[in-house]
Amino acid sequence: DAGVIQSPRHEVTEMGQEVTLRCKPISGHDYLFWYRQTMMRGLELLIYFNNNVPIDDSGMPEDRFSAKMPNASFSTLKIQPSEPRDSAVYFCASSLRAQRYFGPGTRLTVT
Amino acid sequence: DAKTTQPPSMDCAEGRAANLPCNHSTISGNEYVYWYRQIHSQGPQYIIHGLKNNETNEMASLIITEDRKSSTLILPHATLRDTAVYYCIVRVANWSGNSYGKLTFGQGTILTVHP
Numbered sequence: 001d002a003g004v005i006q007s008p009r010h011e012v013t014e015m016g017q018e019v020t021l022r023c024k025p026i027s028g029h030d031y032l033f034w035y036r037q038t039m040m041r042g043l044e045l046l047i048y049f050n051n052n053v054p055i056d057d058s059g060m061p062e063d064r065f066s067a068k069m070p071n072a073s074f075s076t077l078k079i080q081p082s083e084p085r086d087s088a089v090y091f092c093a094s095s096l097r098a099q100r101y102f103g104p105g106t107r108l109t110v111t
Numbered sequence: 112d113a114k115t116t117q118p119p120s121m122d123c124a125e126g127r128a129a130n131l132p133c134n135h136s137t138i139s140g141n142e143y144v145y146w147y148r149q150i151h152s153q154g155p156q157y158i159i160h161g162l163k164n165n166e167t168n169e170m171a172s173l174i175i176t177e178d179r180k181s182s183t184l185i186l187p188h189a190t191l192r193d194t195a196v197y198y199c200i201v202r203v204a205n206w207s208g209n210s211y212g213k214l215t216f217g218q219g220t221i222l223t224v225h226p
Contacts, residue, residue, distance in 0.1 A: 004154075043155070043216040091154050100147075100214060102154030 004103035006092050012109045018080040021106045024073055025094030033093040033100065034067055034077050043091075049075065082110045115199045120221040123193075129186040131220055133199030136180040141203050144175060145214070146184045148195040155198065155216070158184065189224045196221050 005024040013019055025032045033048040047057040052069045060067070064083070069075040079086055087110050093102040116134040123129040135144065146158040159166055159173045161182075166173040172185040186193055198219040 042218060043149075045214070093154070098143075098160060099157040100155075101157065105152075105154050 004092055004094055004101055006090075006103040006106050008106060009104065010107050010109075012111065013082055014111055015083055016081045017110075018078065019082045019086075019108060019110075021077040021090050021092075021108070023075045023077070023092030023103060025075070025092070026096075026101055027073065029094035029096045029101070030072075031095045031100075032069060032075050033095070034075070035091040035093065035102075036088045037091060037105075038088045046077070079108075082108075084110045086110050115201055115217055117197070117199050117217065117220045119218065120223070123186075123189045123222060123224050125191060125224055125226050126188055129189040129193065129222060129224065131184040131186075131197050131199075131222065132181065133184070134181045135199070135201045138179050138201050139203070142201045143203075144173065144179075144182050145200040145202065146171070146173065147198045147200065147216070148193075149198070149219070150192070150195040158197075189222075191224050191226070194222060194224045 004026055007022045011019060030051050031048060034046040035043055036046055037043045044059055046059040047067045048055055049069045052072055065079055067077045077090060087108055089105045089107050091102050091105045093100045143160050143162050145160040147155045148158055149155045159168055159171050161173045161175055163175055163179055173182060175182045196219040198216050200214055202214055
């Protein structure tokens with residue numbers, strides 16, 4: 001298996017623009033997670049899905065953030081409109097019970 | 112989930128064993144100890160987990176004290192590629208429900224392996 005796939009790997013955008021991050025989980029995994037990592041706040045859980053259904057979105061910072069999982073092999077995290085404070089590395093992870101497998105991350109820079 | 116305490120940084124010589132401690136004095140009986148690491152510019156990587164017995168896999172060994180209030184991750188022969196941030200996490204082994212997602216990463220221990 002190729003592992004968790006994320007795209008793009010790097011994204012630079014201007015404040016106010018819409019940003020969409022994409023994730024393909026490992027086949028067969030029934031949980032999908034979105035994390036954000038910054039120097040100040042470390043690694044934070046934003047939202048997670050079980051069998052494509054959002055279970056807990058309490059970590060989503062505000063209404064500008066939304067996440068969807070239309071099927072078992074694809075998820076998106078959208079920020080609209082983006083702000084400079086959204087600059088971070090966004091990780092997607094998937095799991096089947098104990099082990100959580102993380103993707104390589106998307107480094108987002110909002111200018 | 113119980114809180115963990117780790118030293119902020121450690122050094123280790125290449126080829127020697129790296130012993131990374133973790134205190135989790137408030138751990139509950141149904142909480143597992145997990146270890147992840149994050150190599151620079153990569154996503155976190157699962158290493159090992161255990162409940163009360165010592166565990167070993169191809170990457171590392173996990174030694175949990177009898178009272179379960181602390182544990183040690185052992186990398187038997189550290190290499191330069193083991194330089195990373197190591198996270199010790201305790202959480203309930205609940206594979207479903209709202210608590211499942213709450214794998215909370217602290218600040219971890221920065222392990223530097225030097226030649």
